[in-house]
Amino acid sequence: DNLAVWELAEMLVASETEIIKNLFFKGIAANITQTLDMETARLVAEDLGVEVEIPEKKSGAEKTEMLDNEDLENLQSRPPVVTIMGHVDHGKTSLLDSIRQTKVAEGEAGGITQHTGAYHVDVEHEGETKQVVFLDTPGHEAFTAMRARGAKVTDIAVLVVAADDGVQPQTQEAISHAKAAGVPIVVAINKIDKEGSNPDRVKQELTEHGLVPEEWGGETPMVGVSAITGENLDELLEMISLVAELEELSANPDRLARGTVIEANLDRARGPVATLLVQNGTLRLGDVIVAGPCFGKIRAMIDDRGQRVEAASPSFAVEILGLSEVPSAGDEFDVYADERQARAIAEERSEQMRTSRLQRAANSRRVTLSGVSEQAQEGELKELNLIIKADVQGSVEAIQSSLAQLPQDEVQIRVLFAAPGEVTETDVDLAAASGAVIIGFNTTLASNAKTAADQEGVDVREYDIIYKLLDEIQGAMEGLLDPEE
Ligand code: GDP
Numbered sequence: 458d459n460l461a462v463w464e465l466a467e468m469l470v471a472s473e474t475e476i477i478k479n480l481f482f483k484g485i486a487a488n489i490t491q492t493l494d495m496e497t498a499r500l501v502a503e504d505l506g507v508e509v510e511i512p513e514k515k516s517g518a519e520k521t522e523m524l525d526n527e528d529l530e531n532l533q534s535r536p537p538v539v540t541i542m543g544h545v546d547h548g549k550t551s552l553l554d555s556i557r558q559t560k561v562a563e564g565e566a567g568g569i570t571q572h573t574g575a576y577h578v579d580v581e582h583e584g585e586t587k588q589v590v591f592l593d594t595p596g597h598e599a600f601t602a603m604r605a606r607g608a609k610v611t612d613i614a615v616l617v618v619a620a621d622d623g624v625q626p627q628t629q630e631a632i633s634h635a636k637a638a639g640v641p642i643v644v645a646i647n648k649i650d651k652e653g654s655n656p657d658r659v660k661q662e663l664t665e666h667g668l669v670p671e672e673w674g675g676e677t678p679m680v681g682v683s684a685i686t687g688e689n690l691d692e693l694l695e696m697i698s699l700v701a702e703l704e705e706l707s708a709n710p711d712r713l714a715r716g717t718v719i720e721a722n723l724d725r726a727r728g729p730v731a732t733l734l735v736q737n738g739t740l741r742l743g744d745v746i747v748a749g750p751c752f753g754k755i756r757a758m759i760d761d762r763g764q765r766v767e768a769a770s771p772s773f774a775v776e777i778l779g780l781s782e783v784p785s786a787g788d789e790f791d792v793y794a795d796e797r798q799a800r801a802i803a804e805e806r807s808e809q810m811r812t813s814r815l816q817r818a819a820n821s822r823r824v825t826l827s828g829v830s831e832q833a834q835e836g837e838l839k840e841l842n843l844i845i846k847a848d849v850q851g852s853v854e855a856i857q858s859s860l861a862q863l864p865q866d867e868v869q870i871r872v873l874f875a876a877p878g879e880v881t882e883t884d885v886d887l888a889a890a891s892g893a894v895i896i897g898f899n900t901t902l903a904s905n906a907k908t909a910a911d912q913e914g915v916d917v918r919e920y921d922i923i924y925k926l927l928d929e930i931q932g933a934m935e936g937l938l939d940p941e942e
Contacts, residue, residue: 459492461637469507470873479504490633523716523737523789528709535708535771536577536588537701538610538734542631543617548647551684552617553593556694559687561762574720574732575774576761580691582698589697590772592719592734610717610734613700614640615693616668617647620654620681624662632666641704642668643696644679650688656681708771713792714738718748718784719774722849722877723900729753729780729878733769733790740769745796746780749788750807750883752800753780783878811883841868841934842893844884845875848900853877856898859927868934880917882906889913894933898926 462480466473466489473489479501480487487493493501499509524532541549560578577590592610614635618628635642644663646656660670660679669675678696682689716736724730731748733740740746744755756779760766769775784790793799843860847853853875860870873893874884880895880902886909888895895910895917902910902917910917920926 459494459637460498461490461492461633462487463489464637465493465498465501469502469505471505475505476501490630492633492637524709528712528737531709531711532707533710533771535706536590536773537612537697537704537706538575538590538592538772539613539615539697540592540611541615541617542635544619544622544625544627544631547617547619547622547625547628548684549617552615552645552647552682553591555684555687556591556690557593559690560694573759573761573763573774573776575734577773578694580694580698582695582702587698587701588772589694589701590774592774594720609638610719610736611638611640612704612706613697614642615697616642616644618644618659618663619648620646620656620659621648621651623655623659624666629666632668636667641700642677643693643700644668644670644677645693646679646681647684649681650683650686706772708737710739710770712738713794714740714744714746714769715789715791716740718786718788718790720786720850721748721783721788723783723879725848727778729783730776730778731780731784732774732776734774735769735771737771738792739771740775740777740792742767744792745794745799746777746790746792747799747803747806748780748790749784750803750810751780751782751784751788752803753777754796755779782881783876785876807883811886840871841930842871842873842888843930844873844888844893844895845898846878846880846884846895846900847875847898848877850877852898855923856896856926859923860930863927863931863934865934870930870934879903880906882909885909885913885915885917888915888917894918896920896926896930898923 462476463473466476469476477487477489480493480497483497483500485497502509541553543549556578557576561576574594575590575592577588580587580589614631616628616631616635618624632642646659648654649656660673663670663677663679664673664675668677670677670679678700680689680693680696682693714735715738716734719732719734721729721731729751733748740755740758742755742758746753746755755777757777758766758769759776760769761774766775793802845853845856847856857872857875860872863870874887879900880897882903882905884895885906887893895915897917897919899921900919902919906917909915918929920929
């Protein structure tokens with residue numbers, strides 16, 4: 458029942474600094490991974506103008522398996538889903554690439570160079586062939602973003618630590634995020650090929666952070682590897698399999714599928730494309746699904762080798778076509794036998810999402826107001842609230858990082874929401890509720906969104922060239938400034 462500072466920040470749509478500052482005035486020195494008890498979290502939230510109800514504890518609140526009672530008779534073991542975490546430059550991407558290259562047979566590799574969000578490999582373990590599924594978006598940001606949305610997709614975290622660099626800030630963060638999620642950790646001490654690498658020193662440092670290697674009597678498997686030479690990758694995979702076995706991961710393949718959206722974007726030619734991780738049941742071509750607030754009938758299904766397939770079983774990820782809109786990473790999906798019921802559920806969710814976003818916007822307004830009034834005393838600060846929608850996640854990130862580089866001494870840019878996909882009515886509602894401008898980049902405006910924007914007087918700006926977007930935003934920011942004295 459503890460909450461890390463960063464988690465609280467996400468929940469309150471507040472900045473981590475704001476929370477750390479508030480804690481400081483309460484006499485608590487905290488960093489972003491520090492955990493707070495519920496009572497402290499509640500006090501901070503109330504200072505920021507947010508009412509808090511602490512729900513009663515649910516048993517087994519966080520579990521990967523999306524299992525019902527009826528599934529219990531039909532359980533079969535399923536492969537582990539693994540996320541690679543660790544400090545920047547310690548070799549997360551290299552390790553993912555190297556495992557993929559060495560383990561995926563040549564002939565199969567046809568489509569696998571394309572990024573789909575997840576891939577699986579075969580592992581020989583105790584004379585049996587087992588599978589391991591890797592989410593190929595490395596880094597705990599993705600992991601954390603998913604968790605913040607209530608999704609739990611990772612069964613095992615592989616913590617990469619460079620043997621020549623040791624435990625670094627993001628290593629510590631990754632450890633606390635994995636621990637907070639209750640996910641077992643396997644450590645890959647990487648770059649053992651490098652001169653000056655010192656795996657024992659790394660183990661020592663990890664011990665100071667609560668991860669004690671098995672060979673020293675602890676519980677954390679640690680394997681020295683090299684992503685470059687491929688040394689010990691098999692050992693690492695075996696270790697992952699072993700941990701998976703202890704976890705007794707299972708699911709019921711004989712039912713309609715459910716799981717989580719791990720990636721989604723709007724493809725110009727193919728329409729909304731989503732990568733779904735099946736967590737229970739079997740997903741089939743032609744299935745009627747609801748993913749977050751989106752509805753659809755699966756028109757095509759492509760596996761991680763780029764092959765068209767007709768079914769996907771638990772722990773496997775597939776790219777699907779046929780959704781009417783782009784869901785968000787972290788959205789849960791469910792298959793329904795009854796198409797009408799599915800439509801109704803999608804509509805209801807969409808309505809619910811709108812209210813919860815409005816609440817969030819209202820909260821964030823209150824949260825910012827206190828911050829703004831404080832800062833106003835120091836020197837009149839104004840904010841420009843933005844909602845960003847773009848064709849793909851890559852564009853969203855590019856726009857966000859370019860915006861962050863604009864001078865913001867006098868006006869601050871605040872991005873309330875940023876995601877790939879078209880501009881929807883929900884975006885317009887959020888903009889109206891929070892006084893934000895909507896930026897659409899290389900994307901379209903849903904027809905009902907256009908009507909809503911006209912009615913609610915929301916400014917939706919569409920661009921297809923990034924410097925033009927930046928130019929105009931900067932101009933707008935300067936237009937908002939007080940005239941120079
Ligand atoms: P990430 O930021 O954690 O994804 O790290 P990258 O995979 O991008 O690797 C960062 C740098 O370390 C790159 O220059 C890699 O070539 C290098 N690197 C990664 N793994 C190894 C390794 O096992 N041995 C050596 N010598 N270099 C490595």
